[in-house]
Amino acid sequence: MISVKNLSHSYSNDDKLAVKNISFEIEKGETFGFLGPSGAGKSTTQGVLTGLLKQQDGEVIVAGYDVKKVQNERFNKIGVSFEQSNVYSKLTAKENLDYYAKLFDVPTRDSVELLRLVGLDGKENDMAGEFSKGMKHRLTFARSMLNNPEIWFLDEPTTGLDPAIAATIKDIIKEHAAEGVTSFLTTHNMYIADELCDRVAFIIDGVIKLIDTPKNLKLQYGQKLIDIEYTDNGKIVKETLKTVTEADRRRIGEIVNNHDIQTMHSKEATLEEIFIQVTGRELV
Amino acid sequence: MLKNVFKIFSRDLKIARRDSMALVIMIMPVLLAVGLVFFVPGLNDTTVNIALLDSDTSEHVAYLDQFAKIEVFGGENELMDRVAKRDDVAAIIPDGNGYEIILQGNEPEMVENYAKALNALYEIGATKEETTAAMYSFGHTVSPVKTMLVNMLISMIIMLSGMLIAISIVGEKSDNTINAVNVTPASQTAFVLGKSMMGGLIALLSIIASLIITGYYDINWFMIILVGLSSMLLSLIVGFVQGLASDDVIEAAANVKMIIIPIAGSIAGYELLADKWQWTMYWSPFYWAYKANMLVLSKTADWPTVLLCTGMVLVLSLAVYFFSRPKIREGLS
Ligand SMILES: Nc1ncnc2c1ncn2[C@@H]1O[C@H](COP(=O)(O)OP(=O)(O)OP(=O)(O)O)[C@@H](O)[C@H]1O
Numbered sequence A: 001m002i003s004v005k006n007l008s009h010s011y012s013n014d015d016k017l018a019v020k021n022i023s024f025e026i027e028k029g030e031t032f033g034f035l036g037p038s039g040a041g042k043s044t045t046q047g048v049l050t051g052l053l054k055q056q057d058g059e060v061i062v063a064g065y066d067v068k069k070v071q072n073e074r075f076n077k078i079g080v081s082f083e084q085s086n087v088y089s090k091l092t093a094k095e096n097l098d099y100y101a102k103l104f105d106v107p108t109r110d111s112v113e114l115l116r117l118v119g120l121d122g123k124e125n126d127m128a129g130e131f132s133k134g135m136k137h138r139l140t141f142a143r144s145m146l147n148n149p150e151i152w153f154l155d156e157p158t159t160g161l162d163p164a165i166a167a168t169i170k171d172i173i174k175e176h177a178a179e180g181v182t183s184f185l186t187t188h189n190m191y192i193a194d195e196l197c198d199r200v201a202f203i204i205d206g207v208i209k210l211i212d213t214p215k216n217l218k219l220q221y222g223q224k225l226i227d228i229e230y231t232d233n234g235k236i237v238k239e240t241l242k243t244v245t246e247a248d249r250r251r252i253g254e255i256v257n258n259h260d261i262q263t264m265h266s267k268e269a270t271l272e273e274i275f276i277q278v279t280g281r282e283l284v
Numbered sequence B: 001m002l003k004n005v006f007k008i009f010s011r012d013l014k015i016a017r018r019d020s021m022a023l024v025i026m027i028m029p030v031l032l033a034v035g036l037v038f039f040v041p042g043l044n045d046t047t048v049n050i051a052l053l054d055s056d057t058s059e060h061v062a063y064l065d066q067f068a069k070i071e072v073f074g075g076e077n078e079l080m081d082r083v084a085k086r087d088d089v090a091a092i093i094p095d096g097n098g099y100e101i102i103l104q105g106n107e108p109e110m111v112e113n114y115a116k117a118l119n120a121l122y123e124i125g126a127t128k129e130e131t132t133a134a135m136y137s138f139g140h141t142v143s144p145v146k147t148m149l150v151n152m153l154i155s156m157i158i159m160l161s162g163m164l165i166a167i168s169i170v171g172e173k174s175d176n177t178i179n180a181v182n183v184t185p186a187s188q189t190a191f192v193l194g195k196s197m198m199g200g201l202i203a204l205l206s207i208i209a210s211l212i213i214t215g216y217y218d219i220n221w222f223m224i225i226l227v228g229l230s231s232m233l234l235s236l237i238v239g240f241v242q243g244l245a246s247d248d249v250i251e252a253a254a255n256v257k258m259i260i261i262p263i264a265g266s267i268a269g270y271e272l273l274a275d276k277w278q279w280t281m282y283w284s285p286f287y288w289a290y291k292a293n294m295l296v297l298s299k300t301a302d303w304p305t306v307l308l309c310t311g312m313v314l315v316l317s318l319a320v321y322f323f324s325r326p327k328i329r330e331g332l333s
């Protein structure tokens, strides 16, 4: 559904690149996570893919359309949720969606239902200008679903939302994935990426460091760890041991055989830890 | 495409109705028109009645009839009775080779001058095209001062149409909504046309309302609308450019207001410059628009002249458009 080859982008139109020669493919129905710290070039990439930023270099095909050519009808198949919410402050929540819906040439979803879905029921007739930041963000998110998009661009869909609402948004994204919607999801939240994405790309300073499934990454880079608590001469001792190194495995056996085990948990390395391991950088 | 133009237009209209500044801009011309009617009284009341004898040549009667309200009397006595009545009538009767003007004596000087001038024009054989617009309007029901003021009001409304666009663009910029529209099937062209329609239609309605309020019912409305729409083009372009260049509404309004300088200059040029210097104003589309409106309001316009003026307005505005188009395109993407 999305094919990107050797894409570079410079805001100043020179060799100062915000995105450097990146390539990736996204299959139909896939949820693709674009992960990286602030300023990595995530929004820039989404900008080029949605045609909002001029494509300068490389080749980008989205939903069968070459992004370089101006073909506005392609937006009937595309939904875009922006990082910074952008709604008409002098229109109500419902008016915002109804107006936007009319610009599409395809059947659109009911605005009231969408507002309910993102927890804005009861606010239909309130001016969007009076909304809180999170409410505007949800309105922007709801708007991106109006045209039942086949390809969905989500720039930081849960950032700045309280956990309950963030969970609702995650559920909505999962439902769409189950229905076969292709998503390009940008985030610096590794838990969200882990939970929602079929594959993730790590991007830093405009360069993609790797692309893989969260599961493969954990198998490859993450070492399973075991936290053991046991009593030793009446004192409680805690140790964290790797399941893959020979010495640690022997140590686990020793503890199990000779001590009274209090608790024992296995835990996986998080995507965040893997990110730090691979890129040498924190995800801030 | 058309559907989207209309959707964008109606959305902009809805937002303009909720914006206090846009609202003031929409209402102001109507208030000014009402003010013109109430505070500049007597301007409507300039019909010149001329009494003639039926022994006069039909050519003379027909000529004067173009410029004044003519009453024809069978005999000199009846004619003198008419002149003696309270209202202002000038009688013009044949006198030897020429004509004699008879007045009661209490008429304003204007009536006397007008009758004299009109008859002089007849005697030198001036045709309608050669006499000046002011002369015509003087003779018809409308005074030139009023026409001038109303024409200035129209120029102001034209400027306001650009201001509405600028306010609307600044609003989109502060809400950051241009990007949102850019990811719908609605094209940039539809966006620009929809917005222009909002500014243009409001201005057109203001012009029509102002003309009705100030009593210009029987003018050629097609001409007024044609001139109005074409002269709006430049104002709309200025609105887009300034809206995109400004960060807030006040700044945008202040920037758009600057086109009052060429507008006022064009009006002053038209009204004050001698004929042989009029060409120095030919560069200004506002000059051509003002001139065309003047002719239409004084009911002396003919289609060739109006089309020439409109053509000049369009050519000059389009030149500005092609100059500023890259700026507008860039600003909207
Ligand atoms: N409009 C702009 N003009 C110039 N430079 C820009 C612009 N927008 C972004 N940049 C630069 O491009 C680089 C990538 O920015 P981008 O917004 O794509 O990062 P991001 O990964 O989306 O970050 P975040 O997580 O903070 O949203 C940054 O160095 C940034 O300073």
Ligand SMILES: [Mg+2]
Binding pocket: A042, A043, A044, A083, A155
């Ligand atoms: Mg970003």
